[in-house]
Amino acid sequence: MSNDKKFETKLIHFGGEIDKTTGASSVPIYQASTFHHNDIFNPPTFDYSRSGNPTRQALEDYIALLEGGARGFAFSSGMSAISTTFMLFSAGDHLIVTEDVYGGTYRLLTSILTRMNIETTFVDMTKPEQVKAALKPNTKGVYIETPSNPTLKITDIEFIANWARENNLLSILDNTFMTPYYQRPIELGVDIVLHSATKFLGGHSDVLAGLAVARNDSLGRQLKFLQNGLGTVLGAQESWLLMRGMKTLGARMAHSEISSRKLAEWLSSRSDIQNVYYPGLTNHPGREIHEKQSTGYGAVVSFDVGSEEKAKQVLSKVELPIVAVSLGAVESILSYPAMMSHASMPREVRLERGITDGLLRFSVGLEDIDDLISDLEQALK
Numbered sequence: 001m002s003n004d005k006k007f008e009t010k011l012i013h014f015g016g017e018i019d020k021t022t023g024a025s026s027v028p029i030y031q032a033s034t035f036h037h038n039d040i041f042n043p044p045t046f047d048y049s050r051s052g053n054p055t056r057q058a059l060e061d062y063i064a065l066l067e068g069g070a071r072g073f074a075f076s077s078g079m080s081a082i083s084t085t086f087m088l089f090s091a092g093d094h095l096i097v098t099e100d101v102y103g104g105t106y107r108l109l110t111s112i113l114t115r116m117n118i119e120t121t122f123v124d125m126t127k128p129e130q131v132k133a134a135l136k137p138n139t140k141g142v143y144i145e146t147p148s149n150p151t152l153k154i155t156d157i158e159f160i161a162n163w164a165r166e167n168n169l170l171s172i173l174d175n176t177f178m179t180p181y182y183q184r185p186i187e188l189g190v191d192i193v194l195h196s197a198t199k200f201l202g203g204h205s206d207v208l209a210g211l212a213v214a215r216n217d218s219l220g221r222q223l224k225f226l227q228n229g230l231g232t233v234l235g236a237q238e239s240w241l242l243m244r245g246m247k248t249l250g251a252r253m254a255h256s257e258i259s260s261r262k263l264a265e266w267l268s269s270r271s272d273i274q275n276v277y278y279p280g281l282t283n284h285p286g287r288e289i290h291e292k293q294s295t296g297y298g299a300v301v302s303f304d305v306g307s308e309e310k311a312k313q314v315l316s317k318v319e320l321p322i323v324a325v326s327l328g329a330v331e332s333i334l335s336y337p338a339m340m341s342h343a344s345m346p347r348e349v350r351l352e353r354g355i356t357d358g359l360l361r362f363s364v365g366l367e368d369i370d371d372l373i374s375d376l377e378q379a380l381k
């Protein structure tokens with residue numbers, strides 16, 4: 001499809017919306033591991049589903065279109081996309097990573113990749129001088145998450161991507177929280193965009209998946225080689241389900257964002273809440289940079305209720321949101337980073353990064369916001 005359509009139109013008309021063979025209104029699920037060679041002298045486009053599957057291919061083209069990259073890749077989970085991408089690096093390489101990176105990525109970097117002699121310096125990426133100071137002769141990549149999880153700190157994407165290019169570093173960004181609906185890092189100079197598609201892209205808490213988009217064909221070929229070589233692919237069923245969810249991304253994000261703004265303002269007005277983290281709040285330190293690089297604030301609001309005891313009270317008394325790890329679904333999800341997503345982070349590191357014992361993360365779903373607020377109000381009492 002031509003690239004000049006508006007984002008919302010691309011979400012629906014992405015090239016795979018009509019089956020070329022039958023005219024069916026969705027991509028068929030090619031539940032096959034291998035493909036017959038009709039002509040042994042001319043191998044078929046798809047020959048084995050680890051190397052390529054038509055359903056997965058439709059999804060991969062879909063995310064590449066949405067992010068404005070050259071090629072997309074689908075993986076069995078967000079961590080699978082992230083770990084496969086890190087295999088672009090070699091023993092002896094050094095990486096600069098945002099300090100409040102997703103807990104699973106932190107674990108991968110600090111307890112698995114260290115065994116492969118890939119070392120990481122964690123920095124506060126909102127401070128360019130810290131990023132610059134971390135540069136070493138063997139630095140090969142910069143890894144960004146903005147807004148970060150769960151305290152929603154904002155990194156200047158364009159600045160870091162330009163600095164990375166000047167220093168011959170690969171720039172990688174985890175775009176899970178914003179999705180391409182609100183933020184398209186490749187347009188700002190980033191080389192590889194990653195997603196836990198388990199979250200907003202899938203949107204229904206029913207599929208685990210990861211996506212990667214490469215800025216150019218050369219990086220695309222390298223990622224393809226790794227995806228096939230490591231075998232970290234997404235299955236056909238999940239690929240189909242993910243596309244099913246992605247079609248409504250715009251409508252879901254827009255609705256949840258309006259609700260999130262209301263929730264963040266309501267929380268800010270309360271004296272029993274210590275801190276509210278949401279890039280749409282006027283007092284958010286990263287708001288100006290965020291507005292320069294994104295068209296919305298997203299649907300995750302974090303707030304500090306002051307203590308572990310109070311956090312546990314809220315978690316046990318809320319009736320509407322599901323209390324769970326994860327985010328980005330039609331139903332609201334309330335999570336407790338200290339014991340859930342960031343449990344693998346040592347306590348002192350966690351506290352240093354603002355992930356206190358009273359911090360809760362609210363992923364706002366599609367329920368009526370007034371109901372969500374009343375529910376939270378009774379849980380806080």
Ligand SMILES: *Cc1c(COP(=O)(O)O)cnc(C)c1O
Nearest residue numbers: 077078079102174176196198209
């Ligand atoms: C959930 C998440 C991941 C990991 O994705 P999985 O699909 O759970 O493997 C990575 N980054 C961010 C920001 C996430 O929220």
